[in-house]
Amino acid sequence: MPYFLRAPWTDPTSILMLTILEFPDPRLRTKAQPVTIFDKALQDLIDAMFATMYAAPGIGLAATQVNQHKQLLVLDVSEEKNQPLVLVNPKVIERDGEQVYQEGCLSVPGIFADVERAEQVVVEAQDRYGQPLRIEAHGLLAVCIQHEMDHLIGKLFVDYLSPLKRELVRKKLEKQHRAAEAAHA
Numbered sequence: 001m002p003y004f005l006r007a008p009w010t011d012p013t014s015i016l017m018l019t020i021l022e023f024p025d026p027r028l029r030t031k032a033q034p035v036t037i038f039d040k041a042l043q044d045l046i047d048a049m050f051a052t053m054y055a056a057p058g059i060g061l062a063a064t065q066v067n068q069h070k071q072l073l074v075l076d077v078s079e080e081k082n083q084p085l086v087l088v089n090p091k092v093i094e095r096d097g098e099q100v101y102q103e104g105c106l107s108v109p110g111i112f113a114d115v116e117r118a119e120q121v122v123v124e125a126q127d128r129y130g131q132p133l134r135i136e137a138h139g140l141l142a143v144c145i146q147h148e149m150d151h152l153i154g155k156l157f158v159d160y161l162s163p164l165k166r167e168l169v170r171k172k173l174e175k176q177h178r179a180a181e182a183a184h185a
């Protein structure tokens with residue numbers, strides 16, 4: 001099955017939409033590899049990830065979620081959706097404080113839960129062309145970066161919940177998947 005689906009609202013020759021893997025798909029547990037080649041294929045993947053994230057709609061998407069196991073994230077936590085941020089090979093070099101935020105995830109649709117994370121992180125990464133980048137993030141951006149970086153090591157926000165709660169989430173999503181399949185049958 002192709003992992004690209006054409007977005008009906010875009011020029012069919014330009015941006016492609018990607019299929020987002022959903023929990024408990026085992027491919028979400030894959031550890032991403034560092035990006036070493038910043039070629040046209042990478043630029044196309046980044047553009048497709050932004051189109052997929054904005055259409056969902058979401059504020060962050062890790063390559064893992066679209067079955068591309070590279071250390072690559074796209075984010076935009078702005079209200080106007082005009083501050084796209086690409087982080088390639090991100091590393092947290094400092095973390096400070098704590099905050100609790102009710103998180104959701106495009107790979108765990110319809111589920112929201114409180115997760116505790118650092119309030120501030122300093123991240124070193126590369127931009128989409130391989131240039132070094134350092135950002136100091138607070139609040140929602142810090143939450144989003146930490147959440148998306150977890151995807152790169154195969155971790156999901158539901159892993160922070162109790163085993164009982166995580167099992168309820170899994171059952172709920174399997175029910176949703178069955179209902180969706182029945183609707184398409």
Ligand code: ZN
Pocket residue numbers: 104105106107147148151
């Ligand atoms: Zn997520």
